[in-house]
Amino acid sequence: MHSESFRIPDDIPSSLHPLIEQFCADALRVRGVTKQTVRSDICYLCRFFRHFGSSGSSMKLIQAVSPESIGIFLQVYAETFSSSSLERMQILLRSFLRFAYRFSLIGRDLSALVPTRKRRRLGTVPRKLPDECIARLRNGIDHGTTAGLRDSAMICLLATYGVRGVQIRRLRLADIDWRNERIRFPSAKGGRPIEQHLVAEAGNLLSGYIRHARPESEHPEVFLTLCEPFRPLPSAAYLSDTVKRHIKRLGLVLPGGVSHGTHGFRHAFASRLVGKVPFNDLVDQLGHRDPASTLIYGKVDLDGLRQAALPWPGGGQ
Incomplete structure (x- = not known):
């Protein structure tokens, strides 16, 4: 990434960098988040992108996003990451899908399709790495x-x-x-x-x-x-x-x-x-x-x- 503050992981195709940069700039300007939050957003967004494999371009990736693909991704994510990480991913996805709709990258706002997961304090048992x-x-x-x-x-x-x-x-x-x-x-x-x-x-x-x-x-x-x-x-x-x-x-x-x-x-x-x-x-x-x-x-x-x-x-x- 050409920005002084942010870096995009090396395995993300350069064809997707403009989309990520645009999302980050919008997050700073419209959502008013901190630079640290944007850095975290990049990592979570790239996890979402990796789910679709080598998409080739931002348009191909956006075309692959659908209610079905979002549901499949979140199911796979929940099996791999912790509940707190899943909650963070859901927040990021809602923000990204609203962004994609505002910039006419998708035909309708899909953010409402991302479920909200509420965690209860002390509601889970810690799962340790064996x-x-x-x-x-x-x-x-x-x-x-x-x-x-x-x-x-x-x-x-x-x-x-x-x-x-x-x-x-x-x-x-x-x-x-x-x-x-x-x-x-x-x-x-x-x-x-x-x-x-x-x-x-x-x-x-x-x-x-x-x-x-x-x-x-x-x-x-x-x-x-x-x-x-x-x-x-x-x-x-x-x-x-x-x-x-x-x-x-x-x-x-x-x-x-x-x-x-x-x-x-x-x-x-x-x-x-x-x-x-x-x-x-x-x-x-x-x-x-x-x-x-x-x-x-x-x-x-x-x-x-x-x-x-x-x-x-x-x-x-």
């Missing part, structure tokens, strides 16, 4: 390439510390204290910063990426894009898509409802600690400012739930 899948992801990336060195370091941090994707994206070189073997992740979603011991594997992978693969740059962020102009990762969705590509490449089949992005690592990290560390320690390690945000992980503590169960009336089982 340990064997995490192990294969950590061991199945080629360290002989620039992309492999970068991605293996990011996945190691996700698995080791259970941080959010946005915290990996915002991690700065100054946040790594090599001398004292400490690493500090910035706060996210109103939470608190997380400071932890820099374990040997994470330190080695970070060092390998920074010394041998990270391009020279004035940007303070640790992780940069792979193609010029080199810049910080544009959004947390970019990192989720990176994880998803490795899951697909390795042929990993995840249980239904498990996030294919970064959050499955966080759920796995929290699930390993539940029942093994005091609740307040779990709150601190997840970086939650409000302890209520951590309560949902109590649902995965089956041993604790069994101990809290009341006797069945009448002495039955």
